[in-house]
Amino acid sequence: MKVITTTGVTKVYNPDKIPVQALSGVDLRIEQGEFTAIVGPSGSGKTTLLNIIGGLDRPTSGDVDIGGEDIDAMSDNKLIDFRKNHIGFVFQAYNLIPVLTARENVEFVMLLQNRPKKERRERAEELLRAVGLEDKMDKRPAELSGGQQQRVAIARALAPKPNFILADEPTANLDSVSTANLLDIMARLNREEDITFVFSTHDQRVIDRARRVITLVDGKVASDEVRGGGGKM
Amino acid sequence: MIPIMAWRNIWRNTTRSLVVIGAVAIGIWAAISLSGFAAGMMKSYINNSVQHIISHIQVHHPGFLEEYDVEYALRDAPAVEQLIRSEPGVKAVSVRSLSSAMISSAKGARGVRVKGIVPGDEARVNALDEKIREGEYLSDEMKNPLLISTDLAEKLNVKLRSKVVLTFQDMEGEITAAAFRIAGLFDTGNNPFDEAHVFVRRDDLNRLLEPANSSSYDIPPGALAHEIALMAGDVRQVDAIAESLQKKLPGLDVQTYRQLSPDLELYEGQMTTVSIIYLAIIMLALVFGIINTMLMAVLERIKELGMLMAIGMNKPRVFRMIMLEAVLLGAVAMPAGMLLGYLTIAYIGANGIDLSMYGDTMEEFGMSNIIYFEIEPVVYWQVAIGVFLTAVLASVYPAWKAIKLRPVEALHKI
Numbered sequence: 001m002k003v004i005t006t007t008g009v010t011k012v013y014n015p016d017k018i019p020v021q022a023l024s025g026v027d028l029r030i031e032q033g034e035f036t037a038i039v040g041p042s043g044s045g046k047t048t049l050l051n052i053i054g055g056l057d058r059p060t061s062g063d064v065d066i067g068g069e070d071i072d073a074m075s076d077n078k079l080i081d082f083r084k085n086h087i088g089f090v091f092q093a094y095n096l097i098p099v100l101t102a103r104e105n106v107e108f109v110m111l112l113q114n115r116p117k118k119e120r121r122e123r124a125e126e127l128l129r130a131v132g133l134e135d136k137m138d139k140r141p142a143e144l145s146g147g148q149q150q151r152v153a154i155a156r157a158l159a160p161k162p163n164f165i166l167a168d169e170p171t172a173n174l175d176s177v178s179t180a181n182l183l184d185i186m187a188r189l190n191r192e193e194d195i196t197f198v199f200s201t202h203d204q205r206v207i208d209r210a211r212r213v214i215t216l217v218d219g220k221v222a223s224d225e226v227r228g229g230g231g232k233m
Numbered sequence: 234m235i236p237i238m239a240w241r242n243i244w245r246n247t248t249r250s251l252v253v254i255g256a257v258a259i260g261i262w263a264a265i266s267l268s269g270f271a272a273g274m275m276k277s278y279i280n281n282s283v284q285h286i287i288s289h290i291q292v293h294h295p296g297f298l299e300e301y302d303v304e305y306a307l308r309d310a311p312a313v314e315q316l317i318r319s320e321p322g323v324k325a326v327s328v329r330s331l332s333s334a335m336i337s338s339a340k341g342a343r344g345v346r347v348k349g350i351v352p353g354d355e356a357r358v359n360a361l362d363e364k365i366r367e368g369e370y371l372s373d374e375m376k377n378p379l380l381i382s383t384d385l386a387e388k389l390n391v392k393l394r395s396k397v398v399l400t401f402q403d404m405e406g407e408i409t410a411a412a413f414r415i416a417g418l419f420d421t422g423n424n425p426f427d428e429a430h431v432f433v434r435r436d437d438l439n440r441l442l443e444p445a446n447s448s449s450y451d452i453p454p455g456a457l458a459h460e461i462a463l464m465a466g467d468v469r470q471v472d473a474i475a476e477s478l479q480k481k482l483p484g485l486d487v488q489t490y491r492q493l494s495p496d497l498e499l500y501e502g503q504m505t506t507v508s509i510i511y512l513a514i515i516m517l518a519l520v521f522g523i524i525n526t527m528l529m530a531v532l533e534r535i536k537e538l539g540m541l542m543a544i545g546m547n548k549p550r551v552f553r554m555i556m557l558e559a560v561l562l563g564a565v566a567m568p569a570g571m572l573l574g575y576l577t578i579a580y581i582g583a584n585g586i587d588l589s590m591y592g593d594t595m596e597e598f599g600m601s602n603i604i605y606f607e608i609e610p611v612v613y614w615q616v617a618i619g620v621f622l623t624a625v626l627a628s629v630y631p632a633w634k635a636i637k638l639r640p641v642e643a644l645h646k647i
Binding site: 054080083088091108156160 | 545547
């Protein structure tokens, strides 16, 4: 079972000039299969925490352990490999590769994993069907709506069969129909494939669906509420 | 998929990519044209020298070229001539008697070298008959005919049919003078040569140079000769012919045009140096143009590159992708530049470029006013690959910059 553990994680930006304390001593344990929202006001450290547990950023002090691996000890390139194989990201601004089609965007990460072409193609199509985009596979991001782009982003995040999907404000730019749709897809994948989802969000619609809500205030965990099922759906 | 991405990335900003492609193509074109121009100039200079003045190979008595004294005549010139004519690969042979002289007209006098030639033979070696601008080539009809260049005629204020007097030392050291009549005015296109040389019939000159008692020099009457010039059928055989002749004529100096005129080699070397300097300048300008563009292409994609690294694209792959973009830009530009270069060389190679608008400067330096570009085929590839590599090298810095990005910072760039 893959677990994310943070122990005494602090993050200080600009330590030499004007220090900004983004996180101060965060201890967390996120189990596989959770559907967890990290909430809190702007500047409370949600995105910083998500970046750190996703290995995109390194803590100023404290430890981050993902599935038994200490990511602090990894070199930059090893960390990139680790992210590629274990963590899927969904960004607020979708961040698809603009020059690739929906199918190619999903295939891309599997290409980085050196998976055979046939497998890449089949899985990309399967995932795009799962997020309801079977008729948009050959469209480029610019030809898709925001909701559709975010669904491609989810399919892309799932493609490498990660243990965790970290989503930074995934619904911030979406209307309610798209949001509901997206949450349904993510909840189903969480349930059926036991994929861990961790969101940072302001969005009440997301918070309502989460099984565990971690509230950050001023870089500290202010509350950690588990709603029946230990954070799992 | 990464090549596809790189290719599509190029065309995200069509204008910018076309500017880079244009810059690289024009760089290649300029470099090829410049090489063509340099080679054309060099060829023109060498051809002028070889064809009008030096010929491919000359045979002299050792010491003649140092002292230019009429005494250093070829012993048994008819036999030497016969031997040279029978050498395979020799196309034309001209036997000359030479003397330094003073040419005087009513207006003035100048020092010149008098070349006593056999008109038909000389014409075959250096096409002197085709360079007659006024009057006629040397013939048997006139008594003591002389060819003088248009330039020298102007300086001496003489015209066609004017009489001039040549004064020189004969083989016994006696001062002798004779009147010659100007039969024709020539212009080889090489001013320094034209002003310093006149042509007369060899028989006429020999009659004046040979001592009354020629047996004291064991040269039969009329056989005096100082120089045998020859043209090979193929310039590439010159060295081989010279070597073979030297073996057969151990007592004489057999020299190729390069040995006779070391300035040709110097000039060739200088031309190469100058074109390398120009190429370096072109490439340097190109390097900064490409660095600038590729850097812009990287900087405006910081967020996207951060995302690529976030989702697992490692640094070597990012580096390769940026480099590949540069390679693809170069690969589009290369054939375009080569084609432009080829068309330029082909057109100017056939039609020539007339530099006479800059006055007679070119002729004063012994080149023709019309330069025909030409280039060895291998130069196309050398230039194109050189510029291509420059373009690729120029992308190293932007690509390096790209992999120095930290994904989390890059992602938060707007």
